[in-house]
Amino acid sequence: MNLIQIQKSDLIVGQSLPWDLFDQEHRPILKRGHVIKTTDELNKLEESPLFRKESAAKQAHSGKIGLNFESMQLKVGHKLQLKLSSPAKEISGETNNSFYRTTLIGYVQDITLIVSMPASNESFLEGDQILVRLFSGKCVYSFTAYVDKIIKIPFKYLHLSFPKYILGQTIRKSRRVKCNIPASVADNPIPLTITDISATGAEIKATSLLGEPGTTIMLSFAIQILDKEVPLSIKSTIRSVKQINENGQETSCFGIEFNELESSQTFSLRSFIYQEIVENPYHAI
Template identity: 55%
Template structure:
């Protein structure tokens, strides 16, 4: 695929890159979506030829087609204490989006600053935040997931620690489907037969299960017993479900049965717990979302 030369005048401070950038040898320089904060950053690119691909890669084109909608800060309806998850842009660039830390919103000044608590020291991997760091922010409100990119403008340590982040200029929001599923690996049992199973993905409507023994015939009812962790608190669940599909495969010369079930006797508090778990995974571990 041909490379098209890029001039620094084609790029703007504070706006996400619309393309991946490459050097003359097709080696990546910067990823699509990166935001330049200062003119000095752009001037550094003048020292070498910079290119973009002639056409988007298929996966990028698909991503653009299903990209989240732009929204305003007010549309998120945030309140003091709302939880957010921060990830250093350098971690995201290296494919480590799961290296996130939780903070709470303290307040904001429109178009000026977003003030959040300092993450706990045991959440930070490697060096702590420093002023100028580019940060990716993810959060959930209602049935919408939001993400935006900001910078650490100021670190306050006295009288208590908190961060001044730049006010987000571009926010992307996405509605969370009722059937959204997450990948997982929860040990569980089928209560009727005490069969050990593993739940490999789940939603608030059903789950996928692997086992070495058959759980029952299509249409039969089973009771799944397992526990989930919400903010370091274990919640035991016992949910009735109906077997909707089953197929057999072999893994390392061992028979594995993959079963799909639909919840039929789920209680409101169990729906709430599973929805909370799924939202938590969307924010903290987006790579686990199916």
């Protein structure tokens, strides 16, 4: 059964549910047709991630795939991200929305995953429910696990329960993510902001005209990949221009195509996009 996470805006007080609701472990919560009667009921539902079944047609269109553990092709040293998601801790306010970076040390099939202790090790306790996210190949994966055991000698690491249900999403080559990255153009003092980006282009906003379609520019900006800032200067072409009004101010939006990318630049852009999809899935376009 493939599930997709629903948005908070999909739930409305006084309206019946158009689908069955499930939690992260595929356990049913509410049946289709249930009416959310009060704001308190809605707020309680929104305390934990909610999912619904995805139609077969949409699965085929979106690239969702039925997954088992082998599908992820995990290897020792693979980078994972952990987020505390224990319902009891969420209700008490003990958790935050941070993902903690960790590394796969090894696994025993159907028994345990062994991962390094994240830097913020004081946040994890045995029995904690966590959300695990990673990307491998051209897919982003996520699953729920539990902290079965914390080992402290000779070094700190975690034993996680082996995943039972794995969700995966194929990342298209041109997948875009929302962002807010300051940028500049050579020989032009106009302040720019990149508002979405892919491995092949970007959308840029500016307070004045940067150029007409077909104009070639040298676009410079920096992206944050894990703890490292990566500066990029990319030869680009303006493909589209439109004017919009934001808060009473005229703003120019430019569709930019990246040209003559070096392999290292392509790798950095894709790494940034995958990272954003994993850490901030709602930024994906």
